[in-house]
Amino acid sequence: MTPDGCFFRVWAPNAVQVAVLVQTGANWDVTAPTARTVLISTNGYWSATVPSVTPGQLYRFEITISNGTVFQRLDAAGRAVISSDLTRDDPSSHNASIVLGADPFSWAPFTTPSFEDFIVYQCHVGTFAGWNDQFNESWATFADVESKFGYVSEMGFNCIQVLPVQEFSGGRSWGYDPASYFAPETLYGTPETMRHFVDAAHRQGLAVFFDVVYNHTGPDDNALWEYDGQTNIGSNSDGGIYYAGGQDTDWGDGPAWQKPQVQDYFYQNARMYFEYYNADGLRFDATTAINGNYLKLVMARLRQDFPDKYFVAEHLPDNPWIIDQGQFCATWVSQSHFGCQRALNGEDSLNNVKSFLGWDGYDHAWNLVKYTLGSHDDVGDQDDGNAQNGESNWDAAHRYLIDKLGGRENWWAQAKCRLAWALNVAIPGTPMLFMGSECHMASPFVSWGYWDDGPDGNGDHRFNWQVAGDPTGMEMRRLVAACNAVRWNNAALRADNLSIPHEDPNNQVLGFVRELYGNVVLIVVNLSEQNFSEYSYGVHTGGRDGQWTEVLCTQDATFGGWDGAGNAFYQPSTQADGMLYINLPKWSVVIFSRNHT
Numbered sequence: 137m138t139p140d141g142c143f144f145r146v147w148a149p150n151a152v153q154v155a156v157l158v159q160t161g162a163n164w165d166v167t168a169p170t171a172r173t174v175l176i177s178t179n180g181y182w183s184a185t186v187p188s189v190t191p192g193q194l195y196r197f198e199i200t201i202s203n204g205t206v207f208q209r210l211d212a213a214g215r216a217v218i219s220s221d222l223t224r225d226d227p228s229s230h231n232a233s234i235v236l237g238a239d240p241f242s243w244a245p246f247t248t249p250s251f252e253d254f255i256v257y258q259c260h261v262g263t264f265a266g267w268n269d270q271f272n273e274s275w276a277t278f279a280d281v282e283s284k285f286g287y288v289s290e291m292g293f294n295c296i297q298v299l300p301v302q303e304f305s306g307g308r309s310w311g312y313d314p315a316s317y318f319a320p321e322t323l324y325g326t327p328e329t330m331r332h333f334v335d336a337a338h339r340q341g342l343a344v345f346f347d348v349v350y351n352h353t354g355p356d357d358n359a360l361w362e363y364d365g366q367t368n369i370g371s372n373s374d375g376g377i378y379y380a381g382g383q384d385t386d387w388g389d390g391p392a393w394q395k396p397q398v399q400d401y402f403y404q405n406a407r408m409y410f411e412y413y414n415a416d417g418l419r420f421d422a423t424t425a426i427n428g429n430y431l432k433l434v435m436a437r438l439r440q441d442f443p444d445k446y447f448v449a450e451h452l453p454d455n456p457w458i459i460d461q462g463q464f465c466a467t468w469v470s471q472s473h474f475g476c477q478r479a480l481n482g483e484d485s486l487n488n489v490k491s492f493l494g495w496d497g498y499d500h501a502w503n504l505v506k507y508t509l510g511s512h513d514d515v516g517d518q519d520d521g522n523a524q525n526g527e528s529n530w531d532a533a534h535r536y537l538i539d540k541l542g543g544r545e546n547w548w549a550q551a552k553c554r555l556a557w558a559l560n561v562a563i564p565g566t567p568m569l570f571m572g573s574e575c576h577m578a579s580p581f582v583s584w585g586y587w588d589d590g591p592d593g594n595g596d597h598r599f600n601w602q603v604a605g606d607p608t609g610m611e612m613r614r615l616v617a618a619c620n621a622v623r624w625n626n627a628a629l630r631a632d633n634l635s636i637p638h639e640d641p642n643n644q645v646l647g648f649v650r651e652l653y654g655n656v657v658l659i660v661v662n663l664s665e666q667n668f669s670e671y672s673y674g675v676h677t678g679g680r681d682g683q684w685t686e687v688l689c690t691q692d693a694t695f696g697g698w699d700g701a702g703n704a705f706y707q708p709s710t711q712a713d714g715m716l717y718i719n720l721p722k723w724s725v726v727i728f729s730r731n732h733t
Contacts, residue, residue: 142189148364149180163230191237220315220357246338259571263598278325278333285340292620297345305357313354343416351425352388417446435463472506485663501564517586539585544578558725575609611696628652637678656730674715691721
């Protein structure tokens, strides 16, 4: 909106005429009175300021092409829509873009944390608060999830990363099938409630990352497809101006990233999250499915414009290129999950942990996002529990890790998941946890032990709040909170440092040190059934003398272990042989901080 009216602009280079149609109402009505204004063309873009347009009115673009065909389209960059239904396939559709006002938002003071200072909680808006006694609806909204921010922040997370929230095709989805890129999913809320969502998170001390899908669009309800008609410019011309010559993907048609106009489209979309929604970071889905030569051009602009924002790539397998040339701050590391689950399954445990311990090839530890308990991809299954042949392939099965290790009622599975998160916060890199892992969400409380966006042939798979506060869930939640507190209380765990003074293949024990100035932290990981009591296990400290205090033992009784498992009320000192003698429970992480002298 401007003082003179509403400014409309659309890219339609193959059109011979473009007009904007505006009407008033709750839904578009093909029989209702419609104001029509012809736009002016400049280099393929059509624009005009139309007076007397008010916020809340509906609009469409009417496009005429050279053969005389006339059709209507939603605004490709419209900030709000009625739904994901298409005008292209159904001219009588009630869908339309919605004019937004220019109302400012009173944001709470909040500063995006430094790049090394994130502990990320990943969740899906529609299912995180959707299955409980508090809400009647089966699909949660932005407002519903706001009421859960205290739950997240109380465990010591300082960042919430939501799966994609742009308007997606159909009625419910994980979000990775974009329909209208600039509009929030109507089932979640409006642009105003999405802004309130971010502000509420900030007021709770939580940064907000949004997940964006620029590598493909959904197969249905795609507002960009054949936007100004089919161009017929060659064998790879399907889809029109936004797709012709684009890179195909396993999930749908890839946009034509080679075009400067398409690059600018996604650049502007990313800007929107920071400028209009006050976001703190973006996670780009499947960047390996985007031509890196063009992606890096957009990223260079974004990094210049938003140097304090955190840009994360799902670049799998991870490669330093995405940081060094691709201009991202960080990349996901899938080996952190797969290596961990194999280690906890007894498969070459020591070496599997070492495989994701450091940050070789990268400048900083925060260049890597690690998720030992699994991300949404590892936990979620859209194939009735058999994604990637998971029913017959344990290693590839998409399940909560606790379910893969024996189930929620299995003590060893609980202990190993406690170990996994403690390891995640202690190793170099940004820790991330997917919703439900913090309370041992698994079957039978989430059917078949996997997450999905609702019922399927095996039952309901949304977040189950009935178990988040039961005794088993509370033990894990206390463990997660304690681990996160150790990371916040020890700057060494967030710094670029790592040494490994202790490797014991016979007992499958690993000891590594993180240190920053006077903050020295020793992490001891026992990946075996061997239980060491009576302070009988000696761990090398790498020549670090002095007295040490235990700050965490994952087998303490309050977390689901047993009394006397760790080293409470015992402050050992490094002995003349360079060893620290401690209790070391089976399947545990024990963390010590060296006392200041």
